[in-house]
Amino acid sequence: xxxxxxxxxxxxxxxxxxxxxxxxxxxxxxxxxxxxxxxxxxxxxxxxxxxxxxxxxxxxxxxxxxxxxxxxxxxxxxxxxxxxxxxxxxxxxxxxxxxxxxxxxxxxxxxxxxxxxxxxxxxxxxxxxxxxxxxxxxxxxxxxxxxxxxxxxxxxxxxxxxxxxxxxxxxxxxxxxxxxxxxxxxxxxxx
Numbered sequence: 001x002x003x004x005x006x007x008x009x010x011x012x013x014x015x016x017x018x019x020x021x022x023x024x025x026x027x028x029x030x031x032x033x034x035x036x037x038x039x040x041x042x043x044x045x046x047x048x049x050x051x052x053x054x055x056x057x058x059x060x061x062x063x064x065x066x067x068x069x070x071x072x073x074x075x076x077x078x079x080x081x082x083x084x085x086x087x088x089x090x091x092x093x094x095x096x097x098x099x100x101x102x103x104x105x106x107x108x109x110x111x112x113x114x115x116x117x118x119x120x121x122x123x124x125x126x127x128x129x130x131x132x133x134x135x136x137x138x139x140x141x142x143x144x145x146x147x148x149x150x151x152x153x154x155x156x157x158x159x160x161x162x163x164x165x166x167x168x169x170x171x172x173x174x175x176x177x178x179x180x181x182x183x184x185x186x187x188x189x190x191x
Contacts, residue, residue, distance in 0.1 A: 022106070026044040026077060037141070066120050076099045076103050
């Protein structure tokens with residue numbers, strides 16, 4: 001890692017995880033294999049911020065630790081990349097096992113349990129699915145009918161998404177991811 005840490009992908013230690021490495025990597029990993037509209041890739045860092053925003057809209061009373069779950073849900077991709085779901089399914093259990101070990105180490109590093117509780121996990125899946133629907137239709141060329149067929153009917157949610165669906169330059173995605181992380185950690189430790 002750029003921080004100088006060495007991360008063992010098969011046996012990751014929370015002590016080798018740094019948020020700066022995560023933000024740096026996620027800001028450089030393209031969602032949708034880079035097949036999105038706009039002058040910049042739509043990064044996993046930006047997707048993570050979108051999921052956090054949607055999750056906050058779905059559960060307005062969610063504490064900061066739960067919002068941190070939302071922000072970090074794809075954090076392992078800072079080292080393993082973003083593989084599209086159909087390919088993940090084809091790869092099978094080995095990939096998922098590595099991803100889950102990385103996520104557990106990341107979660108432990110930042111004061112979360114190795115696995116989210118069931119309610120938080122359901123919220124993350126709901127927000128991630130909503131983000132995918134928005135991304136598919138706004139950025140990845142899906143028609144509304146095609147998105148409906150692939151993702152199902154989106155649940156209504158009122159969230160001010162601002163510029164979260166306008167692909168940002170790498171430095172902006174990295175900076176905003178770090179700022180959100182730092183604000184959530186400060187909120188979690190203060191409350």
